[in-house]
Amino acid sequence: MKKLLSLLIVCTLIMALFAGCSSSKDEKDASNTNESKTDNKKDKDDKKADADEQITLKFQYIGGTVPAQDKVINDAIAAFKDANPNITVEPIYIDWGNGHSQFYNSVMAGTEPDMTMLGGTWCVEFLEMGTFAPIADYVSQDLIDKFIPAGFDIMKDADGTIYGLPWDGCTWGLVYRKDLFEQAGIDKVPETWDELLEAGEKMKAIGKYLFTVSCSGFEVDDYYLPFLWQAGGEVCERDENGKWVSKMDTPESLAAAEFYLKLVQEGYMPKEITGMDAESVLNSFTAGDTAMMVTGMWNIANLKGMDEMDGKWATARGWAGPGGNAVLSYPNTVHITEASKNKEAAGKFLQFFYDEGYYDDYCITSGVFSFTKDFVNTEYAQDEMLAPFIADAEYGRNRPAYSKYEEFRSMHFNPGVQAMVAGDLTPEDFCNQMAEAFGSLE
Amino acid sequence: MKPKRKRSVLQSKSRYAYILITPGLLLISLIMIYPLVRGVISSFFTQKAASMHFEKFAGLRYYIELIGDKTFILSIKNSILYTFVVVAVQYFVGLAIALLLNKNFKGRGIYRSLILIPWVVPGISAAMTWKWMYDSQNGIINQILMKLGFITENIDWLGSQSTALWAVMVTSAWKAIPFVAIVLLATLQQVDQGLYEAVKIDGGTILHEFRYITLPGIKKISITTILLETIWTYNQFDLIFIMTKGGPANSSMIAPVYTYLTSFSFFKMNKAAAIGVISLIIVSIPAILYIHYNKKED
Numbered sequence: 001m002k003k004l005l006s007l008l009i010v011c012t013l014i015m016a017l018f019a020g021c022s023s024s025k026d027e028k029d030a031s032n033t034n035e036s037k038t039d040n041k042k043d044k045d046d047k048k049a050d051a052d053e054q055i056t057l058k059f060q061y062i063g064g065t066v067p068a069q070d071k072v073i074n075d076a077i078a079a080f081k082d083a084n085p086n087i088t089v090e091p092i093y094i095d096w097g098n099g100h101s102q103f104y105n106s107v108m109a110g111t112e113p114d115m116t117m118l119g120g121t122w123c124v125e126f127l128e129m130g131t132f133a134p135i136a137d138y139v140s141q142d143l144i145d146k147f148i149p150a151g152f153d154i155m156k157d158a159d160g161t162i163y164g165l166p167w168d169g170c171t172w173g174l175v176y177r178k179d180l181f182e183q184a185g186i187d188k189v190p191e192t193w194d195e196l197l198e199a200g201e202k203m204k205a206i207g208k209y210l211f212t213v214s215c216s217g218f219e220v221d222d223y224y225l226p227f228l229w230q231a232g233g234e235v236c237e238r239d240e241n242g243k244w245v246s247k248m249d250t251p252e253s254l255a256a257a258e259f260y261l262k263l264v265q266e267g268y269m270p271k272e273i274t275g276m277d278a279e280s281v282l283n284s285f286t287a288g289d290t291a292m293m294v295t296g297m298w299n300i301a302n303l304k305g306m307d308e309m310d311g312k313w314a315t316a317r318g319w320a321g322p323g324g325n326a327v328l329s330y331p332n333t334v335h336i337t338e339a340s341k342n343k344e345a346a347g348k349f350l351q352f353f354y355d356e357g358y359y360d361d362y363c364i365t366s367g368v369f370s371f372t373k374d375f376v377n378t379e380y381a382q383d384e385m386l387a388p389f390i391a392d393a394e395y396g397r398n399r400p401a402y403s404k405y406e407e408f409r410s411m412h413f414n415p416g417v418q419a420m421v422a423g424d425l426t427p428e429d430f431c432n433q434m435a436e437a438f439g440s441l442e
Numbered sequence: 443m444k445p446k447r448k449r450s451v452l453q454s455k456s457r458y459a460y461i462l463i464t465p466g467l468l469l470i471s472l473i474m475i476y477p478l479v480r481g482v483i484s485s486f487f488t489q490k491a492a493s494m495h496f497e498k499f500a501g502l503r504y505y506i507e508l509i510g511d512k513t514f515i516l517s518i519k520n521s522i523l524y525t526f527v528v529v530a531v532q533y534f535v536g537l538a539i540a541l542l543l544n545k546n547f548k549g550r551g552i553y554r555s556l557i558l559i560p561w562v563v564p565g566i567s568a569a570m571t572w573k574w575m576y577d578s579q580n581g582i583i584n585q586i587l588m589k590l591g592f593i594t595e596n597i598d599w600l601g602s603q604s605t606a607l608w609a610v611m612v613t614s615a616w617k618a619i620p621f622v623a624i625v626l627l628a629t630l631q632q633v634d635q636g637l638y639e640a641v642k643i644d645g646g647t648i649l650h651e652f653r654y655i656t657l658p659g660i661k662k663i664s665i666t667t668i669l670l671e672t673i674w675t676y677n678q679f680d681l682i683f684i685m686t687k688g689g690p691a692n693s694s695m696i697a698p699v700y701t702y703l704t705s706f707s708f709f710k711m712n713k714a715a716a717i718g719v720i721s722l723i724i725v726s727i728p729a730i731l732y733i734h735y736n737k738k739e740d
Contacts, residue, residue, distance in 0.1 A: 272578035275601015
């Protein structure tokens with residue numbers, strides 16, 4: 001009996017193993033390649049498809065934290081259904097924590113939704129896998145032209161083909177404490193690096209930090225990159241062959257590293273930033289330990305909700321470095337998947353969502369902004385606290401659209417900045433090590 | 443004839459038992475053994491991102507790659523240190539608490555209930571709470587130490603390379619001490635009280651009681667508890683991930699966090715599988731020793 005049982009288990013395992021190795025995804029992978037060619041043809045035929053044909057579109061959307069956001073999406077879906085009775089859009093709500101893995105898993109299993117919203121820079125890796133359809137084939141050029149061009153930076157391939165549209169956007173801008181500025185005798189918010197150092201000295205004299213950014217966890221580069229860009233530097237660039245090469249060992253990169261470190265060494269920024277996440281920075285700011293912070297614009301709503309902060313704070317436009325102004329500013333993204341059998345209908349829905357005002361409503365509801373050129377003229381954008389953030393979007397930059405950047409920043413760049421702040425690396429060593437590490441990425 | 447009949451009844455009973463456990467075994471094979479085997483196989487193959495399909499045989503490529511990967515070596519070292527320190531603290535503090543709660547004193551029941559609180563607190567809540575307590579500028583730990591005169595300036599507990607891992611170790615030990623204490627307490631209560639009386643009559647001290655009665659009484663359960671805690675602590679992910687994300691400068695990077703980053707942030711599934719296999723081997727060592735010990739005892 002023992003032998004029989006063992007045999008049974010072994011057989012089951014082997015069968016399961018083979019079943020797994022030749023999983024349906026593989027078959028789908030193979031058939032998808034063949035199908036994709038016929039699909040393209042089919043898609044074109046779809047355009048002429050019978051208007052009565054019932055189509056169901058799946059739209060993966062990250063939300064659920066703000067009920068009002070979901071309402072905008074649901075209202076848009078209902079209105080679209082009224083206008084297009086043969087097309088039903090089914091939203092798939094996912095929280096932020098699972099948004100990336102859920103979509104990744106669906107790509108692995110070959111069960112992608114027709115449309116998906118993705119966070120910040122997630123689309124880069126999928127772009128290289130050929131997961132998305134060229135968006136210009138399915139929405140109008142007028143719609144594409146409405147957006148701030150920088151919003152497309154991470155959605156373009158080496159040929160410049162665009163594979164998605166900007167979703168809600170966010171800028172990381174400057175918030176300062178008016179009371180501490182007054183106390184320190186600083187009459188205007190620093191507009192250059194030199195003015196920043198000057199203000200830092202004055203703030204130090206009253207025992208406060210001028211400025212705090214997060215330098216912990218996965219957030220380090222979010223707050224370091226603007227210094228690099230302001231110095232005129234870049235992490236990497238494509239060479240003439242389209243290959244990503246490091247720019248970390250340039251004089252500009254060194255200037256940024258030296259300046260960042262100087263802010264810490266001179267006591268203008270707390271040396272504890274390596275243990276401070278965005279929440280700790282906000283706490284330090286509201287506790288009156290630090291006079292300025294760089295933060296995402298969602299914190300404006302948080303600060304407005306704090307009675308004890310009434311009248312004590314304001315926002316301002318970011319400062320310029322030797323290479324000019326630069327802030328971190330990028331939108332989340334939305335895409336039509338290449339695997340969708342109904343790309344035409346998906347494009348129709350996105351066009352409807354943007355054209356009928358649901359996009360702007362969604363962004364306003366979220367407390368962020370839409371990445372369109374004319375958003376700066378809307379009434380919402382005139383809010384005195386939001387206005388500098390929205391205006392700064394003109395200098396908006398995003399992380400490099402390189403699929404290995406995530407690995408680079410997690411394993412090398414962020415730990416490198418932290419080691420430099422801790423005094424374990426000189427700025428020169430930091431820049432050289434980063435250039436070397438970038439080159440070693442597979 | 444009688445014994446034959448008895449044997450056939452036994453045979454039919456055991457056959458019935460095998461039939462009953464077969465679905466369970468199959469289920470376990472599917473949800474545990476199959477992923478494990480596939481994970482091991484995966485570490486020897488290349489694979490395209492977002493594909494279930496193995497491309498080609500890679501041999502030991504990922505294992506060789508890992509030997510030269512400084513972050514991986516650091517993560518394994520940190521994991522071993524983390525596990526050793528946390529399990530040691532958990533066991534000795536847990537044992538002390540169990541011995542204390544085994545004594546007769548007023549309000550013992552309340553203390554026995556209160557001691558469980560850290561164990562029942564969800565990992566994420568514990569991590570967030572300790573993170574706030576460790577805050578370098580406004581955390582309560584710095585404030586208390588400052589008021590007591592132990593420190594003159596704030597310590598950046600989670601932001602300093604020299605303290606980050608140790609700070610998380612404290613949280614991890616704090617969280618699991620109740621489990622060890624309760625398990626040991628339950629065992630201590632089964633120890634024959636008459637034996638302690640006998641030691642006293644023979645003129646033995648508290649140390650004699652502990653060495654000759656308490657320790658042998660809790661030896662088996664201690665080994666089981668230490669084994670379980672070793673496996674759980676080595677595989678712990680939530681506390682480090684929430685409190686330090688493996689930083690600063692990778693100083694608190696442990697194997698589970700590195701595995702997660704390698705697979706779900708860098709999409710190197712096969713390399714992550716290789717890390718998993720190495721971790722499995724490391725965690726298997728105490729388990730093998732435990733099996734060996736049990737065999738010897740039997």
